[in-house]
Amino acid sequence: MQNNFPNEGMSVIVKTITRFTVWLIFLYGLYIVIHGHLSPGGGFAGGVIVALSFVHLTLAYGKNFVMERVNKFAMNSLEAIAAILIVLTGLVGLYVTGYFLANFMGVGKLYTLLSAGYIPMLNIFICVKVGMGLYLVFYYLASFKPKEG
Amino acid sequence: MILSQFIFVPLLAAFLIVLFARKKENFAAAIALAACAWILIVSFIAFFKLSSHGGMILNNTSGWEIPYTICLILDNLSSFMLIVVNLVAFLSAFYAIQYINHFTGKWNFFALFMLMLTGMNGVILTGDFFNLYVFMEIALFSAYALVAFGTESEELEAAFKYATMGAITSTMILFGIGILYSYTSTLTMADVGLQLRSGGTPKMIFLVYGLFIAGFGLKTALVPFHAWLPDAHPSAPAPISAMLSGVLIKTLGVYALVRIFFNVFGAPTVVLQILMLLGTLSIIIGGFLSIVQWDFKRLLGFSSVSQIGYVVIGFALGTTLGILGGILHLFYHAIFKSLLFLDSGAVEYSTDTRDLRQLGGLSKELKVTSATNMVGTLSISGIPPFNGFFSKLIIIIACISAGQIVVGIVAALVSIVTLAYFLKVQKHAFYGKKGSAKVLEKVPFAMKTAMIILAALCLLSSVIMIPSIRKNYLNPIVDTVMGRTSYIDKVEPYLDKGSVK
Amino acid sequence: MILYIMCFFLFLVGVYGAITKRDLIKIILAIGIMGYSVNLFLVLLAYRTGALVPILKKGLNIPASMMVDPIPQALVLTSIVIELGITALMAALAIRIYQKYGTFDITKIRRLQG
Numbered sequence: 001m002q003n004n005f006p007n008e009g010m011s012v013i014v015k016t017i018t019r020f021t022v023w024l025i026f027l028y029g030l031y032i033v034i035h036g037h038l039s040p041g042g043g044f045a046g047g048v049i050v051a052l053s054f055v056h057l058t059l060a061y062g063k064n065f066v067m068e069r070v071n072k073f074a075m076n077s078l079e080a081i082a083a084i085l086i087v088l089t090g091l092v093g094l095y096v097t098g099y100f101l102a103n104f105m106g107v108g109k110l111y112t113l114l115s116a117g118y119i120p121m122l123n124i125f126i127c128v129k130v131g132m133g134l135y136l137v138f139y140y141l142a143s144f145k146p147k148e149g
Numbered sequence: 150m151i152l153s154q155f156i157f158v159p160l161l162a163a164f165l166i167v168l169f170a171r172k173k174e175n176f177a178a179a180i181a182l183a184a185c186a187w188i189l190i191v192s193f194i195a196f197f198k199l200s201s202h203g204g205m206i207l208n209n210t211s212g213w214e215i216p217y218t219i220c221l222i223l224d225n226l227s228s229f230m231l232i233v234v235n236l237v238a239f240l241s242a243f244y245a246i247q248y249i250n251h252f253t254g255k256w257n258f259f260a261l262f263m264l265m266l267t268g269m270n271g272v273i274l275t276g277d278f279f280n281l282y283v284f285m286e287i288a289l290f291s292a293y294a295l296v297a298f299g300t301e302s303e304e305l306e307a308a309f310k311y312a313t314m315g316a317i318t319s320t321m322i323l324f325g326i327g328i329l330y331s332y333t334s335t336l337t338m339a340d341v342g343l344q345l346r347s348g349g350t351p352k353m354i355f356l357v358y359g360l361f362i363a364g365f366g367l368k369t370a371l372v373p374f375h376a377w378l379p380d381a382h383p384s385a386p387a388p389i390s391a392m393l394s395g396v397l398i399k400t401l402g403v404y405a406l407v408r409i410f411f412n413v414f415g416a417p418t419v420v421l422q423i424l425m426l427l428g429t430l431s432i433i434i435g436g437f438l439s440i441v442q443w444d445f446k447r448l449l450g451f452s453s454v455s456q457i458g459y460v461v462i463g464f465a466l467g468t469t470l471g472i473l474g475g476i477l478h479l480f481y482h483a484i485f486k487s488l489l490f491l492d493s494g495a496v497e498y499s500t501d502t503r504d505l506r507q508l509g510g511l512s513k514e515l516k517v518t519s520a521t522n523m524v525g526t527l528s529i530s531g532i533p534p535f536n537g538f539f540s541k542l543i544i545i546i547a548c549i550s551a552g553q554i555v556v557g558i559v560a561a562l563v564s565i566v567t568l569a570y571f572l573k574v575q576k577h578a579f580y581g582k583k584g585s586a587k588v589l590e591k592v593p594f595a596m597k598t599a600m601i602i603l604a605a606l607c608l609l610s611s612v613i614m615i616p617s618i619r620k621n622y623l624n625p626i627v628d629t630v631m632g633r634t635s636y637i638d639k640v641e642p643y644l645d646k647g648s649v650k
Numbered sequence: 651m652i653l654y655i656m657c658f659f660l661f662l663v664g665v666y667g668a669i670t671k672r673d674l675i676k677i678i679l680a681i682g683i684m685g686y687s688v689n690l691f692l693v694l695l696a697y698r699t700g701a702l703v704p705i706l707k708k709g710l711n712i713p714a715s716m717m718v719d720p721i722p723q724a725l726v727l728t729s730i731v732i733e734l735g736i737t738a739l740m741a742a743l744a745i746r747i748y749q750k751y752g753t754f755d756i757t758k759i760r761r762l763q764g
Contacts, residue, residue, distance in 0.1 A: 040705065044727060073171070080168040087161050090153075093211070100153040102212035111708050137738045144745045279725055286732045293739055302750040306759055309743045313677055316736050317668055320684045323729060324661065327688060330722070331695045 008062025018060035025053040029127070036123040037116035043126025050127060051134035063142045072139070075132045082129035089122060151198075152208045152221040154191050155231065155270040158184050163263035170256040178246045181259040185239040188270070192231040199228050204625060205639045207276070214645035215276070216337040222276035222640065225625040229476070230273045230404050233483050236606075237395045238266050241388035244491055244599035248388060248498060258298060258386070265291035265392065269400045276640065278326045278336045282319070285368075285401050289315050292397060295389045296381045307380035314377045318367040325360035328353060339640035342413040346637070350417075358420055361409060362427075369402025371461060372430040375454045379438075382453065383446030383503075387494020390446060394453040395487035399479050403460055412629075412636035416467055424465035429556050431458030436563040439570045445493045445503040445578065448570060449486070455563060456482050456529070462560065463544045464630070466551045472630045473623065474543035477613075481536040484610060485528040488603035492522040495596055496578060500586040505577040509584030517597045519579040521604040526575060528607045530568035536611045653694055660687035674744040674754045678737060685733040689726045696722040 009015065026049075032039075033046030058066045090101035097104055108115030162184035170177035199206065206223040209215060223231075242262065249255050268288025275281050293315065297308035330336060332351060333344040345354070367374035378398070382390050410420050435455030442448035460482065463475025495518045496511065497503045512519035528535040531542070541564055548557030577584075613619060629635060664687060667680025696719035704717040744754065751759050 039707075040703075044731065076171070077168055080164045083164040084161060084168065087157050087164070090157065094153060097212055099212040100157070100208070100210045102210075110706065134734075137734075141738065141741060141745070144742075144749075147749060279728070283728060283732070286736075290732075290735055290739065293743075297743060297746070300746060302747075305743055305747045305750060309674065309740065309747060312736065312740050312743065313668065313681065316681045316740070317665065317684065320661075320664075320681070320688055323688050324691065327692050327695060327722075327725075330692075334719075336721070 003061070003065060004068065005062050005064045008064055010060050014060050018056060022053050022057050022060075025056060026050060029053060029131070033123050033127040034113070034120065037119045038111065038113070043123035044130050046123070047127040047130025048134060050131035051138070054131075054135045055138050058138070058142065067139075067143070070139070072136070075136055075139075079129055079132040079136065082125045082132070085125045086122065086129065089118060089125070093118070151191065151195055152206060152223055152274055153210070155188055155274055156221075156267055158188050158191075159263040159267040159270065163260045163267065166256050166260040166263065170259070174255045177256040177259040178242075178249075181242050181263055182239075182246070184263060185235065185242045185266070188266075189232075189235040189239045192228065192235045195223060196228045196232055199223065199225065200625070203639075204629075207640065207643050209643075215640075215643055216335045216340045217645065219280045220276040220337065220640075220643070221274045223274060224629055224636065224639070226404075226407070226476075226629045227273045229480075229626050230400065231270065233480055234266070234269050234273065234396045234400060237392060237483050237487050238262075238269075240599045240603055241391045241395075241487065241491070244391075244494070244596050245386070245388040247593040247595045248494060249386065251498065252298065252386065258295070261291040261295050261298075262389070262392075264288075265295065265397070269396065272400050273404060276338050278329065278338060278341065280336075281338075281405065282323055282326060285322075285405070286319060288397065288401060289319065289368075292381075292385075292389075292393060296385045296393075298386055298389070299384070301384075303380075304384040307377075307384040311377045311381040314367055314374075318364040318374075321360045322364035325357045325364065328357050328360075337640075337644070338408070338413050339637045340644055342415070342634075342637040343641060343644075345414070346634070354414075355419075358410075358414075358417065361406075362420065362423060365402055365406045365409070366427060368398060369406065369457055369461065370398055370431075370454050371402075371424075371427040371457070372434050372454065373427070375431065375435070378454055379442075379447050379450035382450040382490075383444060387446075387490055387497065390449075390494070391487035391490040394449065394490055395483040398453065398457060399460070399483060403457070403464070403475075403479060406461075407464055407630055411464075411633055415633045421465045421467050424461055425553070425556065428458040428461035428465055429559055431455060431461065432559060432563045433458075436566040436570075440566065440573070442570075443505050445496065445505055445508070445574065446490065448505075448574065449489050449493060452489075452529070452567065452570070453482075453486060455567065456486065459541065459544055459560060462553075462556060463547065466547050466553065468547055468551050469627055469631055470543060471547035471551060473627050474540055474547050476623065476626055476630075478537075478540035478544060481528070481540050481607075481610060484603055484606050485525045485537060488521060488600060488607065489525040489529065491596070491600050491603065492518050492525060495592045495600065498596070499588050499590045499592055501589060502586045504586075505574065507584045507586040508578040509582050509586075510580065511588070512579040514588045515579075515592060517600060518592055521600040522579060523575065524604040524607050526568075526571040530571055531564050532568075534611055535607055539611060539614050654691065657687050657691040657694065660690070663687075672756050674747065674756060674759075675741075677756075678740045678744065681740070682733065682737060685729065689729060692722040692726050692729070695719070 029046045029049030032041035033043060036042035093102040093104045094100045103117040105117040107117050162180050166177045166180050204225060208221045210219050249258050265288050268284045271284030272281055275284060293308050293312040296311055297304050329341055333341045335341055370378040382393050410416060432455050435451050439448050439451040442451060460475050460479045463471045463478060493503060528537040531538045545557050545560050661684055664680050664684030668677055671677055698718050701716050701718045702712050704720040748754060
C-alpha cells in the first residue's frame with residue numbers, strides 16, 4: 001500500500017509488525033463472533049476486537065493514513081443498517097411467534113456451529129454495529145483538533 | 150403485541166434517519182413526524198382499550214415467561230404517561246421542523262430526538278429494574294447530546310455538568326438495583342415487590358431507598374439535586390427544552406419514583422416524608438430563584454424546579470386527593486411548560502436574544518407568541534378557568550385535609566410568586582417599553598401551529614375535571630398508585646414459578 | 651462481606667473524585683471508577699464458592715446448581731457498554747470545552763452561574 005504519510009505514526013518496527021498482526025486480530029474477532037453461541041464471547045466482544053484492529057492500525061500508522069482510506073459515510077451507514085437489522089429480527093420474531101425478539105428458527109443440534117436459531121445472526125449484526133460504532137467513536141475523538149478550525 | 154411498538158417505532162425511525170436523511174435533510178423531519186404521529190395514535194388506542202383488558206396488558210419479550218425475561222407492562226398510570234409524553238413529543242417535533250433551520254445537522258437532531266423518545270417510552274412501559282436503567286440511560290444519553298447541540302461554550306458547559314451529575318446518580322441507581330438483586334435474586338419489579346413483602350423488610354433496604362431517592366431525585370430536579378436543571382434546560386434548543394422540562398423530568402423522575410416507591414415498595418412512610426420535605430423545598434427555592442432571573446429560558450428552568458415540587462408533594466401526601474392533584478399537575482405542567490418553552494424559543498428565533506432586559510414591547514409584532522404566552526402564564530399561575538388552577542387547588546386542598554397545613558400555605562403563597570415572575574416576563578418581553586432587540590424574522594407557520602395547539606390544550610384539558618370524565622378516566626389512574634399492592638397483585642398471575650431459582 | 655464493603659469503598663472513592671477534582675478528565679475518570687466498582691459488585695453477587703462457568707460445553711457436564719449466576723454477568727456487559735458511551739460523550743464534550751476555553755480546569759470554566 002502507498003503510504004502518503006510515512007513520518008506519522010510509530011516506528012518502522014511497529015509498522016512492519018502491525019502489517020502482520022492486524023489481520024490476526026481481525027480474524028480473532030470474527031472467530032469470537034462466529035463461535036459466540038458456543039463459547040464465551042459473542043457479538044459485543046467480537047465487535048470490540050474488530051474495532052480494536054482498526055484502532056491498532058490507526059495508532060501504528062497515524063490518523064491521516066487511515067482517514068484517507070476509511071469511508072466514514074459507509075461506516076455510518078453500515079452501523080445504521082446493522083441496528084435496523086437487529087430491530088427487524090425482533091419484528092420477525094414478533095410476527096412469527098407473537099413475542100418481540102423471540103427465536104423464530106429451529107435451535108438445531110447442541111454444540112454444532114449452525115445451531116441456536118437466530119443467535120449467530122444477531123451476533124453478526126451486533127458485531128457490525130459495535131465494531132463500526134466503537135471505531136467511529138475513536139475516529140471522531142481522534143479527529144478533534146485542540147484549537148477550533 | 151401493541152406495547153413493543155412504543156419502543157421499536159422510534160428506534161427504527163432513529164436509525165432510518167441516520168441511514169437515509171444524511172443527504173436529504175427533509176427526510177429526517179418527515180420520518181420523525183410520522184413515527185411520532187404513529188405512536189401518539191397508538192397510545193390513545195392503548196388508553197381506551199385498556200379497560201377491556203382488565204386494567205393491565207403484559208407482554209413478555211423473547212418468548213420466555215417473567216421473571217426470566219423482560220416484560221412490558223401497560224397499566225392505567227403508564228398509558229396516561231404515554232399519552233402525555235407522546236403528545237408533547239409530537240408537538241415539539243412539529244415545532245422543530247422549522248425551528249431547527251437555525252442549526253446545522255438537522256438529521257442528527259431528529260435521530261437523537263427519536264432515541265430520547267425511545268428511552269422515555271421504554272422507562273414508562275418496562276416492568277424490569279435493569280431494563281428501566283438501560284432505557285433511562287438511552288434517554289439521558291440523548292438528552293446530554295441534545296443539550297450540547299448548539300456547541301456554544303455555555304451549552305457544552307451545561308451538558309458536561311448535566312452528564313457528570315447524571316452519570317454519578319445513574320451509577321447510584323445501578324448500585325441500588327444490585328443490592329435489590331442480591332436480596333431477591335430477581336429483577337422483575339413485581340417479583341421484587343412480592344419477595345420483599347413476604348420476606349419482611351431487611352435493613353439494607355434503607356440504603357436502596359437512599360440511593361434511589363438520590364438517583365431519581367436528581368432526574369426529577371428536586372432541590373438539593375436541582376443545580377443542573379437551570380443550566381441544562383435553557384441551553385438545549387427550544388423543542389428539546391420543552392421535552393426535557395415538559396416530560397423528561399417527569400418520566401425519568403416522578404414516574405420512576407412513583408412506580409418504584411408506591412407500586413414496588415408499598416409507599417414506606419419515611420420515603421414519603423423525605424419526598425414531602427424535598428418537594429416543599431423545591432417549591433420555595435425554585436419559586437424565589439425564578440424572580441431574580443433575567444434570562445427568559447433560565448427563569449422557566451427555575452420555574453420547572455418549583456412546579457415539579459407541587460407534583461412531588463401531591464404524590465408524597467399519599468392520599469387519594471393528593472395523588473389526583475399530583476397526576477393532574479404532572480399532565481398540566483407538561484402542557485403549559487412546553488408551551489412556555491416553545492414561546493421562549495419563538496422569541497429567540499425572531500429576535501436572537503432571550504435576555505429580558507433587551508426585549509420588550511413584542512406583543513405588537515409577535516402576536517401569536519405573545520397571546521399563547523399569556524395563556525401559558527395564566528395557566529401556570531393558576532388563574533381559573535385555565536388548567537393550572539384546578540390542579541393547584543386540588544393539591545392545596547389535599548395538603549390541608551391531610552393535616553399538612555404549612556405545606557398547603559407554602560404552596561398557595563408560592564403560587565402568587567409564580568404569578569409575579571411570569572408577570573415580569575410579560576412586562577419585560579411582550580408589553581412595556583420597547584427594548585433594544587429587534588424582530589429580525591417572522592415566526593414560521595409550524596412553530597405558530599404547535600404553540601396554538603398547546604395553548605388550546607391549556608384550556609381544553611380542564612375538561613377532564615368534569616366529574617363523569619374524571620370518574621371514568623382519572624380515578625383508575627389514582628387507584629393504580631393508591632392501591633399499593635394492586636400492581637404486584639395484577640402481575641403475580643403472570644409470574645412463572647418454576648423450580649429453577 | 652469484606653469484599654462488598656471494599657466495593658462500596660471504591661464507589662466512595664469515585665464519588666470523592668467526581669466531587670473534589672477540578673480537572674474535567676479527572677472527573678471523567680472518577681465516574682469511570684464509580685462504574686467499575688458497581689460492576690465489581692455485580693460480579694461478586696454472582697459468585698458462588700466452588701462454582702464453575704455457566705457454559706454448556708462438550709465433555710464438560712456442570713449441573714445448573716454448580717454454575718455461577720449468569721445474570722449479573724449480562725448486566726455487567728450492558729453497563730460496560732453504557733459506560734463506554736457516557737465516557738466517550740463526556741470526553742468529546744471535554745475536548746470541545748477545551749477548544750472553547752483553552753483549559754480543563756472547572757474553576758475557570760464558569761460562564762454559567764450556579
